[in-house]
Amino acid sequence: MTITLLPISFPPSLDPTRFGQFGREVKDVHPGHLNGGQFEELEKALYTHDLLLFRNLDLTPEEQYKLVKKFDPNSEHYGHGNRSLDKATESIIHSYVKSLPFVPQVQIIGHGTVQNHEGIEEITLKHGRHPEFHKTSLSTEDEAGGFTRFFRWHMDAALYDLAPPKVTALYGLKVPRGPLQTVRYGDGSRDELPVPLGTTAFVSGKIMFDILSDTMKSLAVRATATYAPHPFQWIKNSKAFSTGLGLVSEGLEMPLDLLPSWEEEKIKKYPFVWKNTTTGHLHLQVHPCAIKEIDIQPLKYLKNAKRNALYPQGGKITDLKAIRDLIHEMQRPGIAPQLVYPHAWEEKDLVLFNNRGLMHSVVGVFREGQVRLFHQCNLAASSEVVGPNEADIEKWA
Numbered sequence: 595m596t597i598t599l600l601p602i603s604f605p606p607s608l609d610p611t612r613f614g615q616f617g618r619e620v621k622d623v624h625p626g627h628l629n630g631g632q633f634e635e636l637e638k639a640l641y642t643h644d645l646l647l648f649r650n651l652d653l654t655p656e657e658q659y660k661l662v663k664k665f666d667p668n669s670e671h672y673g674h675g676n677r678s679l680d681k682a683t684e685s686i687i688h689s690y691v692k693s694l695p696f697v698p699q700v701q702i703i704g705h706g707t708v709q710n711h712e713g714i715e716e717i718t719l720k721h722g723r724h725p726e727f728h729k730t731s732l733s734t735e736d737e738a739g740g741f742t743r744f745f746r747w748h749m750d751a752a753l754y755d756l757a758p759p760k761v762t763a764l765y766g767l768k769v770p771r772g773p774l775q776t777v778r779y780g781d782g783s784r785d786e787l788p789v790p791l792g793t794t795a796f797v798s799g800k801i802m803f804d805i806l807s808d809t810m811k812s813l814a815v816r817a818t819a820t821y822a823p824h825p826f827q828w829i830k831n832s833k834a835f836s837t838g839l840g841l842v843s844e845g846l847e848m849p850l851d852l853l854p855s856w857e858e859e860k861i862k863k864y865p866f867v868w869k870n871t872t873t874g875h876l877h878l879q880v881h882p883c884a885i886k887e888i889d890i891q892p893l894k895y896l897k898n899a900k901r902n903a904l905y906p907q908g909g910k911i912t913d914l915k916a917i918r919d920l921i922h923e924m925q926r927p928g929i930a931p932q933l934v935y936p937h938a939w940e941e942k943d944l945v946l947f948n949n950r951g952l953m954h955s956v957v958g959v960f961r962e963g964q965v966r967l968f969h970q971c972n973l974a975a976s977s978e979v980v981g982p983n984e985a986d987i988e989k990w991a
């Protein structure tokens with residue numbers, strides 16, 4: 595039996611002309627009980643549409659873990675590493691996720707106090723709220739009036755030792771109801787975006803790449819990011835831009851010799867552009883907070899070289915402010931209000947997304963007593979990301 599794919603509904607804020615292939619709702623099949631051929635269809639649909647939605651689904655943590663593992667059968671551990679997560683109390687990730695005792699690859703995330711859940715007697719969850727992470731904050735009155743911010747744009751990845759997960763599965767068990775909130779970008783742009791309470795906001799790395807200028811595309815296909823060792827401990831004192839897209843540079847990063855021990859071989863270097871091997875599309879996928887250095891290849895195909903190419907002889911950027919300003923310049927157009935898909939969660943929604951093709955952010959603020967409960971699963975991949983090939987570099991550099 596083939597699976598049924600329907601378009602997902604978009605908010606009026608979104609530019610549908612850019613999102614024709616983005617997102618599908620999967621009907622008439624339970625992702626925990628797929629029969630012959632159905633998984634292959636689902637996998638192809640996921641990498642073709644980047645985000646799949648199942649509505650009104652009952653899904654156990656074991657089913658969720660097994661489903662995610664099917665996309666990468668040789669993967670085993672949670673994307674941030676179960677053991678390292680449990681030990682790394684200093685990491686900024688640790689405050690927001692906790693492992694389920696019986697299925698440690700599935701994390702519990704959300705907001706508020708939950709009792710007697712999957713072997714956990716009581717747990718108090720904390721939804722990321724921008725004043726904990728941003729350099730500036732909205733006023734208390736604005737926040738009470740329904741204004742909010744993107745918390746932190748990212749792909750799910752440890753970016754040290756472990757390879758970025760291929761797929762993330764987010765399953766909503768408790769979704770508090772409330773009026774729309776308004777994301778205020780706060781970067782001098784006047785950009786605002788109405789969002790459902792507690793939305794997860796997604797942007798497409800493909801669109802982010804497609805809308806770059808030729809000059810920036812040329813740089814993107816030649817650039818490699820080096821991420822810091824234990825990046826989420828390295829930046830634990832740093833503060834983010836009001837867009838949630840990268841960090842203000844104030845010299846607050848932890849000196850490398852004060853981090854937990856690390857090995858040079860485990861440091862991650864990834865191309866800025868990741869190739870979707872199902873569609874052949876290029877996606878701009880740079881973690882704007884964790885990046886520490888940029889290496890740029892020289893132009894190789896001089897007859898095709900873009901005019902005004904940046905760094906025609908190649909180069910290396912090590913100044914953090916210069917790195918972050920450049921990444922912000924490249925990524926900011928891709929989070930414009932009309933290019934953000936804010937998912938309107940309903941209870942028992944499962945969203946599966948291509949973690950190597952999208953970026954996402956927690957959004958919103960909950961009132962006292964509002965409880966949000968989600969199960970999240972992603973697994974450190976068994977193989978590394980794929981960058982642009984020679985033909986891509988020849989075409990775009």
Ligand SMILES: [Fe+2]
Pocket residue numbers: 748749750954
């Ligand atoms: Fe995430």
